Amino acid sequence: MALLYICLSVCVGAGIILSLKPYWKTGMEFLNRPNRPVSPIFVFLPSAYLIGTLILSWITYFLALAFKNYEKPLFYANTISFVIAVVFLTFLFLSHRERVKRLVYETKKYGISLNIKGTEWFVLISSVVFWTFFICRSLYLDGSYLRVGVSAFSDFGAHLPVIRSFSVGKNFPAQYPHFPDGTMRYHFMFYFMAGNLEFLGLTLPQALNIPSVLSLVSFSMLLYALCVFLTKKTQAGVLSCFLFAFRSSFAFFTYRNGFSSIKDFIHAVANNLNADGTYREHIGNTLHEDWGLWAQKVYINQRHLAFAYGLFIIVLFLMIPFFVETVEYAVKSLQPAKSEKSGLKNNKKPFGDYIKIILFSRQAWAVRSILPCVLSGIILGLMAYWNGAVVIAGISVLFIMAALSMHKLGYLVTAIITFALSVFQTRFFTASNTGVVSVKFNPGFLAESGSLKDIAAYYIELLGVFPFILTGVFIFHCARKSRHAAVIILVISLLLLILFIPSIGIFRAFLIILLLVLFYAALIYRSTNLKVCRISSWLIPVFAAPVVLATTLQLTPDVTVNHKYIILAVILLNIPVSDLLTEFFKSGTTFIVSVCLIFLLTCTGLVDMITLYNLDRNSVSYNLKDELLLWAMNETRPDDIFLTHYMTHYGAPMSIMLAGRSVYNGYPYFTITAGYDIAHREECMKKIYSAADENELRNLAISEGIDYIVIEDQNRNAAEYKLNEEIFYKTFGVAFQNGSITIFKVR
Structure with missing residues (x-):
């Protein structure tokens, strides 16, 4: 049933898109000129998946909400959603019978022809293989054990409970399993969709992995199409997808600078080691770069990101x-026109x-x-x-x-x-x-300060040669009108690089600067032989807008969230970069320069890929047949709330949330960044676990809506309070006990 739901989503999306064709056809044909450089089906299929999933998931959620008082709201919601989808598709079929008959006739006569070009097949197949490999390594079932890769388990501590709150719980209206207060401040719909797919019969990994792969592949296809629409170059489209997967940064060189030999460096890359032999995760010296904020890892643990980018x-x-x-x-x-009488150009003020x-x-x-x-x-x-x-x-x-x-x-x-x-x-x-969301002026993002100097140093180290290649677009267009202006931009760009390049070694810095000088020189002195898209320089301020937003404003409790703005900006700015670099493929000398620059743009991303592969050699395991998990699923109500230790990634709290239940005060990073005020609940948690009076303990637990209190080793060893375990036996009955875990029923 789950696969049928996905197919219906695609069909609904296709139906919506086709029924609205008169309204978007002109704009798409305008972009896809001349001679249709992008196959329409290559845009249509991913768009149908994304639009259909968006619409049908919202319909299913609100239908489930309408049946919240029934035992299985999702059963009724999916049944009606299926009916709505079938009725909608039937209506479209009947409204366009002649077109359908003609399509069936042509299919029988000529067979099915997708008319997908070679480069499009390459993008499709390579993205499917690449993302499926890493997505499925990060989350899979091994018997009854759910294995979550090290790259993903931290964020999945928030995502898996949300999925399970719908698939085996009854989270309607939706509230956050880490902080059940009747509100939902977390963007949960992708995980509701995954929970619904698990409810419809997929395993938990399948329910999350399949839409994750479909989202990443759909986004890659649409990114390729957008790039080709704007540049009219299929090579640029392929390169933009490559640059999307492998980021630009000076992290490769700052990391390499710590090694005395290439052999040691290669060994460290292959084994996720620092220069001193200690274990590391992702490379990079900027704040939180070691988290993998900018690497492929971000799409592995934030599965909803690619879906939204695609939309x-x-x-x-x-x-x-x-x-x-x-x-x-x-x-x-605004082009200067020649006077018919004098033959001279009219003076205009462009x-x-x-x-x-x-x-x-x-x-x-x-x-x-x-x-x-x-x-x-x-x-x-x-x-x-x-x-x-x-x-x-x-x-x-x-x-x-x-x-x-x-x-x-x-x-x-x-x-x-x-x-x-x-x-x-x-x-x-x-x-x-x-x-x-709350708007706060906070210049600098993750730079050391909000000064222009620190901001420039931060972004140059973070983005590597990327901004300097992007500057090449302006140099190229200036050179066609005024070489002097182009040289001025060149000098300013190189001075900024020299001033703010991080410590990567004099020789390596010299080679990078020399390569950029050759690149800029080719742009200036061969500008008449190059055909760079006229719109590229206009796109840069548009696509750079999220960077300005991220650098000036803080809209959420954690400014780190702004990294999603910058990622989107860089993905879009890769389009003019790809346009410029693929134009260099036309001659031998410039081809070598272009290949070297592409290496500089992607070498950090290649190390990130190896790091990601190594991280997911190890995993965190959750037993889906754990005695506590099964007890919570079968013996407690879906809306019961458990008081646990706040470290919810392990032990009893995770078993409880994988049973579709909620914890009173979950992991602070998840709750604070989602916008919840946890101060009151933290204080209550400490008072309950350290209570000395039975009546006070009982009254406080009941007033806070707590149904069960969990005591395990995390509570016994907590630094935040001194556990008074004996009083719980006097005050409440034991509902569950297994080894070091004891759960008391409050009411």
Whole structure:
């Protein structure tokens, strides 16, 4: 049934997309010109999966909520969802009978032809193989044991309880299993979808792994398509997917700098070791880089991220035609024209005329086609509880795009719908207007301080040569008009690199600078022979918007969450970088320079991949037939709340949450970053475990809505309080006991 649900999701998405074809067809054909460089099916299939899953999952959730008082809400929700999907598809079939008959006839006559190009097959197959390998290594079943790779187990301490709260629990209306207070501040919908798939018959790993792979593959396909749409180069599309998988950073070189020999370095890379022989995780000296914030690991443990990124690419398909049209219109209208009589070029003021076009003309504000804007707003708005950070980053991109393009009222429509849907969901799930989001000016992100010097040093070390190759786009376009201006940009860029390059060794720094000098020189002196997409330089300020957002504002309790904004920005900025580097493939000398630069861009990512592989050689195990887990699942109510030690990754707390139950005060990092105020519950937890009076203990536990109190070795050895275990035996009855674990029933 679960696989049927996925197929129905794709069919529903396909039906929605096809039924709205008249409204998006013009924009997509505008992007996919000339001669359709991207096969339509290559965009259609991933879009159908993402849109269908988004819509059908929301329908299923609200239907389950309507049946919350029944024993199995998801049974009724899925039954009705299946009926709705079938009725919708039947209606579409009957409405387009002639088209369907013609399609069936042509299929019988000519067979099924996907018309997917060779490069598209390469992107599809390579992304399936690459991501399936790492996704499935990080979460799998070994008999009755759930094995969670070391790369993922920390974040899965939050995700698995959410999944299980739906699949074996009855979490309607949704609340956070780590902090059950009747609200849900965590973007949970991807994990609700996974929980529903487990309920429908998949194993827990399958229920999470299959949509994770589908999301990553769908995003890779759509990223390729977006890059080819904008650059008209299939090679650039392939390179953009490669750069997505392997990040740019100077971490490779700062790490290499600690070794005296290549042999020691290779040995350390292969075994996740530091230069001193101690164990490490990810390389990199910037704050939290060792967490794997920027590596492939982020997609392994934050499974909902690629799904939301893919949906945002679909939004770009709908909205970016307005921007491309503006650029083409502006460039064409602002080109100096020759006077018919004198043959001399007319004097124009390009900047002033451009401002008139985007601000003081009818086209600047008038909406040519309203529905793509409405659809974009609906998609972004419905994403709020799939991944709110991507919605915020996406809005920042569209904001700059709107500022630089015509049809501004269309962007305003998108923003209003997104805001309205997001606020509705926030109020529905949290009973507040803002939920976890609160705007705070906090310049610097994870840099040492908010000074421009420290910010520049941070981003240069974090991103490596990437910003300097991106600067090459401006150098190229300047060189075609004024070599002097191009040289000035070149000098400024190299000075910044020299000033802020981290400690990587003089020789390696010299080689990198020399390579960039050759790169810039080729851009300046061969600019007439290179064909770089005209829109590339215009895309940079648009796609860089999330970086500015991440560097200036803190919108959540943990500023580290801003890394998702930067990741999205870098993924999108890889498009003009790929456009530029693939243009260098045309001649032997520039080809060598391009290959060397691609190595500099991806060498850190390659080490990250090896690190990820090594991390998941080991795993954290959870026994799904654990006696406590089975007892909690069979002998307690789905809405029962357990007081446990806050370290919920191990022992009794995880067994309880894998049974679909909630803990009173879960792991602090999860609860604080989700926006919960844990101070009161922490104080109550300490009072309960260290209580000296029976009545006070009983009254406090009951007043806090606690149904069971767990005592295990984590409680006995806790530093936060001194456990008075004897009083619990006097006050409550023992509901469960196994080894060192004792659970008392409060009421």
